[in-house]
Amino acid sequence: MAAMTHKGRVRDHNEDSLYYDVRDRVVIVCDGMGGHAGGHIASELGVQVVSHSLRQLKPADWLDEERVVDAMKQAIFGANDHILSRARVDPSLNDMGTTICAAAFMGDRVVTANVGDSRIYRIAGNQIEQISQDHSLVAERIRAGLLDPNSFEVSLLGNIVTRALGMDQVTVDITIEDLVPGDTFLFCSDGLTDMVEDDELQSLVGPARDLQAATLALVDLANQRGGVDNITVALARAG
Numbered sequence: 001m002a003a004m005t006h007k008g009r010v011r012d013h014n015e016d017s018l019y020y021d022v023r024d025r026v027v028i029v030c031d032g033m034g035g036h037a038g039g040h041i042a043s044e045l046g047v048q049v050v051s052h053s054l055r056q057l058k059p060a061d062w063l064d065e066e067r068v069v070d071a072m073k074q075a076i077f078g079a080n081d082h083i084l085s086r087a088r089v090d091p092s093l094n095d096m097g098t099t100i101c102a103a104a105f106m107g108d109r110v111v112t113a114n115v116g117d118s119r120i121y122r123i124a125g126n127q128i129e130q131i132s133q134d135h136s137l138v139a140e141r142i143r144a145g146l147l148d149p150n151s152f153e154v155s156l157l158g159n160i161v162t163r164a165l166g167m168d169q170v171t172v173d174i175t176i177e178d179l180v181p182g183d184t185f186l187f188c189s190d191g192l193t194d195m196v197e198d199d200e201l202q203s204l205v206g207p208a209r210d211l212q213a214a215t216l217a218l219v220d221l222a223n224q225r226g227g228v229d230n231i232t233v234a235l236a237r238a239g
Contacts, residue, residue, distance in 0.1 A: 001027065002211035003234035006219050008191055009227030015039030016189050016232040017047040017098075025062065025105040026054050027234045030098045031118050031189040033164065038096030042083050046098045046165050049079035054104055065111070068104050069174055072113050076100060076172050080165045087166065097166025101132055101187050105236065110185065112175045116161045118232075119193055121186040121201065122177065128202035131175055131185075135163035159190055179238040184211070187236075188218075191229035195222040211235045 001022045007014040015032035017040070030046040032039030053075035061067045079100070087093045099116025112120050114132040117139070122129045133139070137160040141147035147154065163171060184205055193201075196218065204221070208214035215233050222231045 005232040016230040017043035019047045019051045028102040029187045032098040034096030042096040042098040050075040097164040123184045184237045187234040189232040191231035195225040
């Protein structure tokens with residue numbers, strides 16, 4: 001695994017948060033929203049609560065797919081409760097929230113989860129596949145056939161998310177993917193994908209032998225393109 005987070009070239013602070021540990025078998029990327037303090041607090045709570053919850057899994061639990069899936073869901077629901085509770089205590093934080101994309105790596109499978117528009121990709125050789133589904137107004141209108149992805153309206157609507165931690169009701173998307181040796185999973189905030197196309201992600205990550213160098217190359221490219229948002233990238237390659 002390798003990962004990094006960067007505030008970009010425009011923002012004066014970083015509202016993204018990141019956790020990854022190959023021993024814990026966990027990767028988490030959160031992209032906060034809700035003002036200077038709020039966004040960072042929400043994303044940090046998301047990372048802290050979910051990572052802590054998943055670290056409570058016992059070795060035997062990692063052999064039970066249903067157990068890992070349930071632990072992931074409950075961890076994210078718990079993070080949502082913590083964010084809501086913190087906002088109730090401090091009214092200045094009442095609009096804070098965060099996206100989350102996360103993975104728990106089992107022996108031959110990986111359980112992924114996402115809420116919002118941070119993304120998870122699988123990169124296999126010269127192929128790239130987005131595993132997660134964006135929960136944003138633009139993405140939902142495109143999927144419904146109500147919006148042309150090349151239209152000017154896409155830029156007007158911006159990155160309005162339709163799901164995030166910090167909302168009263170949260171629905172989590174869960175997928176279970178087979179782990180194929182050599183495949184690389186990419187987790188990122190939209191500060192990367194708004195600046196870098198999918199085929200460019202594949203070309204920088206697929207053949208890379210050094211995941212840390214690939215991570216740095218992705219962040220550098222997003223910054224070269226303007227770095228208009230915080231940029232967080234995590235890579236995990238199946239052995």
